Amino acid sequence: MQGFFSVNAVSLLLLALVAVLALVIWRYSATALAGETDKPRFMRALAATLAAVVFTLFSNHLLLFWLGWVAISLALQQLLLFYPQRPRAQLAAHKKALSARLSELLLAVAFTLLYLQFDTAIISDISAAVAAQPAGNLMLHGAAVLLVLVALLNCAQLPLHGWLIQVVEAPTPVSALLHAGIINLGGILLLCFAPLLSYSSPASALLLAAALFSTILAALIMTTRISIKVRLAWSTVAQMGLMLVEIALGLYTLALLHLLAHSCYKAYAFLHSGNAVNHYLAAQLAEQTNPAARHWLLSLTLAAAMVYLVQLLIPLSSLSSAVLLVLAITVLLAPSVYRADKRRPLRVLLALGYALALLALYFALKTLLRQVLPTPEPVALLADVITSLAFAALFVLAILLRYHSQHKAVNKLFIWLNAGGYLDEWATRITLQIWPYHARHTATHQHNNSLQEIK
Structure with a gap:
């Protein structure tokens, strides 16, 4: 059992972060959901999600890490569907489920390649043995590329970002948990396998290109949004992209600092989003x-x-x-x-x-x-x-969009960005072709429909 779990400085630091976020989000949820008949179901799913995160952070075995990764997405799915009667919540959860299943499959293949290469499933042993491998090992390059794809999926990088924007249909504590914690797992995964990423230049180049593109586009799209929660969601996409850029460059210390700071800020921002109207009015009264x-x-x-x-x-x-x-x-x-x-x-x-x-x-x-x-x-x-x-x-570009949007070329760019570059529409169309989606109707909605038919 000692080799299956590992306690180190990074895992303890992340545990402290999870503990603080868990305490704040738990207390907020207990107050915000007071009077909800399904509150116990929500609290159980929240506890399961937090437990799965802690289990994954301390896992030092490929299989245990993968099981924890799957458990996080399954528990989170219950939180996303806390209001199952909302069609947009159903669609967002459906898209998140497809993204999660794909990332789990890719992660399983990557871990299988690592096990076949090193004949061990202990993550610390694998990380220590990577440096001794000769350059040009295709199996290691393949595993590194797969891990990069898993991180990009989990961090909601463009164009497969739509589910993160649409999960604002879930209760505010879910948004805080997702944006302050769960979304960081892609970065944590790459930091755990940092020696493998440093070994593979193709994987690092892929991560840099994809994350840099997502960072720039998401940051610009964020400036065109009015809704506070949607702006925060786009901000998360951009911030996760920036963190992945730092990892791709090998700036692991900076990436860890970014992860910690972003988690604390996003938890506060979402849980404090109810005061957005007051902040907006104050900004309108202030001198422009x-x-x-x-x-x-x-x-x-x-x-x-x-x-x-x-x-x-x-x-x-x-x-x-x-x-x-x-x-x-x-x-x-x-x-x-x-x-x-x-x-x-x-x-x-x-x-x-x-x-x-x-x-x-x-x-x-x-x-x-x-x-x-x-x-x-x-x-x-x-x-x-x-x-x-x-x-x-x-x-x-951000300055031009903020202060010179009246110019024709900038205005065209603003309109395109306001539509999200139409990337989510394209991704949603392909998603629904791969895995068709049918809205589910709750018993309450069916009862209301029956009453309408009788009338």
Whole structure:
């Protein structure tokens, strides 16, 4: 039994995260579902899902890991169908089920290849033996590619993302659990098999291309959405894509930090989404800003100077991470330099102080997590440059969509993005051809229909 389960720094850190999320979501569910006749059924499914997650995190055996992975999706399915009479909830659960079955099949094939290659099912032994394998082992490359596909499916990357957008039909605690926890399992899977991903360049290239495409498109689509829950869902797709990009580049420490921060933020965002109306009204009453090109240039210069000075003390691990930090601080500084009045110097100083505090927190957490999950190798230059250019393009397009959507070309792009690039319609059509779906009617709906016929 000792070899079947493993306790290490990463699993303990993730267990702490699961424990905090479980406590918050459990208490919220107990209050939010008060008066629901099916509340015990919901709480049982929630407990089963959390137990399956913990079981999977500590599994050190391929079969046990796979069984835990299947148990998570089956338990989650019960939560997604808590309101089975809702057609959109049924369709979302149907699409999620198909995605889950495909990921389980691919994961089973990948684990079978690993077992045949190493003649052991102990995950820690497999990870330790990968480095000694000669380059060009097709079985290992095949297993790595399959694991990448499983992660892309589980993280709802485009174009198979529609189920994640549509599961907002489920109760709010389900959305918080899914977006703050379950959706991260794809990244956790790749971090568990990081040596295998580092071994296979084709798998890393596939992950980088798919995740980078999904990150950029999902982030742009998010800017066109009005519904708070739908915006958060698209944000999750983009954030998961960014985390997978970091894993593809070999930035495992940064990916783990991203996973932890995203989980905490999304749990808060969904459970706090009821106050979205108040935030919207406050934003409408606040003064609207429309920075000009010179404001963006000044903010970009200040941000670049700040990141450059900080990285002299603590060097950054890649160009793309530096670009991402510069662009994030630029967005933070732009509103403070926009308004030209006597208080602008004070606003800029406060914004710079806030940005510096965030940078200090970022580097402190990253330094601590480096002891838990280090980044083993330097980032490949070509992949780093491509990623940096993609981040810069995303920044420019986001500004154009936010402040210059009246231009004809930008407006056309806005309309296409508002439709989600029609990717979900295409994916749904193919999904229903593979696995036809028929809406189920509950006994209550059938009773109401009978009453209508009598009348």
